[in-house]
Amino acid sequence: MSADTADIKPVKLGVVGLGRGFMLMLPTFLDDPRVELVGAATTSELKQQEFEKRFGYRAVSTTEELYADPNIEAVYIATPHEMHRDNAIEALASGKHVLVEKPMTIRVSDAAAIVESVEKYQREVIVGPSHSFDVPIVEAGKLIASGKYGRVGMIHAHYYTDFVFRPRRPEELDSAHGGGVVFNQGAHQVDMLLTLTGAMPVSVYGCVGNLDARRPCDGAYSALIEFDNGCIGSVTYSGYGHYDSDADQGWIGEMGALKPPNVYAVARKNLSQVKNEVTAKQSRGFVAGSHVGDVPKFHEHFGNIVISCEKADLRPTAKGIHVYSDDGYEFIPLPLEGSPRAEVVAELYALVRHGMSPVHSARRGYVNVALCEGIYESFRSKQRVEIRMSD
């Protein structure tokens, strides 16, 4: 923080859902003076007790009770994807701003309903966190927008992870319920493209792969997206826990922490030793003794990205941006400063305290959902799918 923290009036935030998503945001909430957790809603009595013990504020069973608290200025929704729509619209109707985990919804019609509610209730939605908040992505987007390197023509991103073999609730593997990698991981790649291109998508064509009959799930995809500035976006993802492309990031993991190099297929091995997968998943939520992993030393990242502009290729990584330009090669270092994910809190603070419209708005969330749904629709219909805003 460059400003004196004494000037800061923290945003009073209520939390809906104390699962894995909340756990991954918790270090940021604890570390950042611009936000204070003042209430929570969860059906788990264990988590209610833990929350009250840790934060000294009440944790309730329903969103209705939580949203009735006039002390709460904004809510952070980290429930299963299918609940986002109702959780968010109810919050907006209660006069709260909303920070909601991606994907904003798992259906375009639900996304449109949230956009409508934003307009109706004059409250805003921020969709986040996601890797489009990552500093190297934001800074690469600024370099592109500066025009210094000419027009952006093609952006290619690929990432090979163990997503499919992390402990899951059954619906997390079922695309009908927003499971699988398109809605969960494609949402990241798509949002990075929105930041980098600074443009609106025109169309999407994609293929989805269910590669392992022993773990039925949409675990891989590849898609092509056209943008209205002529840029081509090409995204490929596989979450089957074989090849780990964090090797290309110097063994810096998605969350910005160093991974032990060449420790092969940990997620597969761990999962094979788990007796009850749902219990294993719950243990990654907000319960006593749970932890989120190693402390990040670098920015978060989401795999390999090559941005091709007229006069340079750019490769953002967890440590900075490689610039391969007409004039030569340079590396722009971007050391991690402040809390991880501080950018998410910054957008929330700017909205609540200064009335600034969010970048990761409901309308942008709508576009993201339209692209993810478009990948499926394209794969089913065997056609290029056009992307349009609802109005």
Add this chain to the structure above:
Amino acid sequence: MSADTADIKPVKLGVVGLGRGFMLMLPTFLDDPRVELVGAATTSELKQQEFEKRFGYRAVSTTEELYADPNIEAVYIATPHEMHRDNAIEALASGKHVLVEKPMTIRVSDAAAIVESVEKYQREVIVGPSHSFDVPIVEAGKLIASGKYGRVGMIHAHYYTDFVFRPRRPEELDSAHGGGVVFNQGAHQVDMLLTLTGAMPVSVYGCVGNLDARRPCDGAYSALIEFDNGCIGSVTYSGYGHYDSDADQGWIGEMGALKPPNVYAVARKNLSQVKNEVTAKQSRGFVAGSHVGDVPKFHEHFGNIVISCEKADLRPTAKGIHVYSDDGYEFIPLPLEGSPRAEVVAELYALVRHGMSPVHSARRGYVNVALCEGIYESFRSKQRVEIRMSD
């Protein structure tokens, strides 16, 4: 060679076109006892003289004269792409087998005409060399075909090179004449997919990028290909001489030789110092003092490839194959043995001496051209293009 070379009766080969393609095959022809160069056709008197001096056989001005030579059993066609069709059909009609550089043609209708001529004249066509002959690709294809790792679900390939900034004749930058990266480089990626999947393509959807107004040319593309075994192929390429993805191959270049690491954008720099680009291009052909580059120490390669099967990911490289399987990680080393591109000569020798049908046949060449043309057609029509054999 494992067999005694005394048993070998070299294929008597005539060469059509003594340009860059021939130069890149020459070390193989000189080194491999299974082939002997016994004639050439070129319009350049300088090259005719050089050929006669080096090989002691006549070099003529026209294919008609060359093909009339009864001593010649097969011809190697390395002329500009647009001439392949006529050069090949005339050779087949003269009773010669044909080895033709990729792309076999630049129009599907021309490819169909060659397929017809193969049937009519009962002579065969081999399309090569191409990177689908590379030993790591062939061996990876065998691993997949063995079924050991289950079904192949997705193959992703990308390559960032300086193709656009190598010295070119004007038509090499004009896609109407088969220039640009789709026909010249896409042909490699597509053919590798044919070898790896062992399947027929069903459809293609692609985007083509002309990213640098100062060097107008189709210099980048990204495409998705569906195969009849359900495999998804995803290919991305950029030839704009900025980011060089040979970095990911331990600075082993496309031809299997080590490159000085981090020597940035040599091709761009060299080209900017060239006064007459056509002359610069010609100097890379078969003239006194010309050379092909450093001696390869490894197999050739064509960039980064990740093959996702049910039970393993495979990554073929210039040095071997990384296998990331359910059972663990292993690296299968594939040291370079014998001449580079010996596999091309092996297929030719097997055809001419033993009557074995070639793998890289005219029908396969047709499919390759259909996919490359399909990328353009898809980009123009904004539709998925179905791939069908002509008959």
